[in-house]
Amino acid sequence: MLHEEVVARLREKLIDGVMPPGSRVPEKELCAEFGVSRTPLREALKVMASEGYIVLLPNRGARVAKMTARNLEELFEVCGGMEALAGELACQHGTDAEIAEIEALHDRMAEFYAVRDLAGYYPLNRAIHEAIVRATHNAVLINLYENVSARIRRARFVVPMPPDHWRLAMAEHEAILNALQRRDAVMLSSILKTHLRNKCEQVERAGFAESDETPTPPAAARKTPVKKPQPEQSDMERVP
Amino acid sequence: MLHEEVVARLREKLIDGVMPPGSRVPEKELCAEFGVSRTPLREALKVMASEGYIVLLPNRGARVAKMTARNLEELFEVCGGMEALAGELACQHGTDAEIAEIEALHDRMAEFYAVRDLAGYYPLNRAIHEAIVRATHNAVLINLYENVSARIRRARFVVPMPPDHWRLAMAEHEAILNALQRRDAVMLSSILKTHLRNKCEQVERAGFAESDETPTPPAAARKTPVKKPQPEQSDMERVP
């Protein structure tokens, strides 16, 4: 299954921001880079398109999907809904071992917080949320969450978390763990939704214009054929 | 974009149960049927696989994804979470016109209920739920909901709804409309989650064993090569 390999690698490239939003997806170069022919690459592109990572323009190839502020907001809304659901289901279906594992992750994360090590904190934060989702034992949810959270991660223009936000996030995580251990589905669900909303607002305040559009250079409808009318412009421009 | 056409047509075939779960996906025949070559068909298969409709077995082709009772339960859980989220967001972001449209759909549905016309009732029921999701103005959610609800629809072994359940569903729909009109996000969210849970339980009680497995005929590991060891068996067998 060559195309799956390509999907995985391409997805990484997109999430890591190697290919900026709005940029063309050069089939030929990617084929060379991955050492595959166009067939599996194009299969991968179709899959990525259906997952919302890229956009296919008829006869004009693929472009990395743009990330507008609105789109990010939508992703946060959905992700929040999924996490809330996950919290509820994890309380119902999670095993004690899984909860213990989450507790262990939490404790390790708390240590990183204690020394204010953001680079160590983040992966554990993510691991906790993923572990909660896995604890639902709901394969459908696990899959969809992976998709949505990856698309959000694609926008991780590293926001340098302000100390008070971080403190709040950490306090929420204490509450998350607590609710999970008590298997308080309603509480956990509610906290998780708030938790993500805080993150979302933080990101929004970190500075993105609502404006972003530029649907696509209108093809052959250009007048002055400047060398680069829209030089692979990356979307998500910050506001000053 | 030929493959999209194929995806659409294939999806219909799967949802309508023309191709039973677990059955092989015959590339050649489908190519002939759709009048396309294998390339776009295979692209479509990759997409459908990533959407959970079919399963790709390395070197053994594609099979229609089975629908186990557990899988259906998972889909209901996720769908419920999405509808709850949709209700909340629709209260926040829905326009008055959209709510009015939902009211109109509701009234038409109520008429079908009054004369106990299930065939007329169902499409409107579906239309209402879809309209609520659309009223969120959240494109991500709309897409994911479409996927999940279609996968559920694939299992619509027409359960002849018992009268009291129908009455309950109709009462819930009254409450749904009411909450929406009052833009009571918390209430609407809660009702929608319950609403779907009722449907789910109803389906479960309608008769599906939890057993279903049969991961895949273990390929060349069969002993007695009976003509048809697993004659394209459809999963989701009912319990007597």
Add this chain to the structure above:
DNA sequence: GACCCTAATTTTGAATGCAAAATGGCTGTC
């Protein structure tokens, strides 16, 4: 020099071709 029209080149979308794997059928053995 700006503009428009046409020809060469590149890129895209889909069909075809080809090697490897799997399937099915056949025979031979016990």
Add this chain to the structure above:
DNA sequence: GACAGCCATTTTGCATTCAAAATTAGGGTC
């Protein structure tokens, strides 16, 4: 008759090829 082994056929996965569309480059006109 059951079973293993071998070969023909089909199916699968991917590479390659081909036609159509888009992009680019060039040349003429004003």
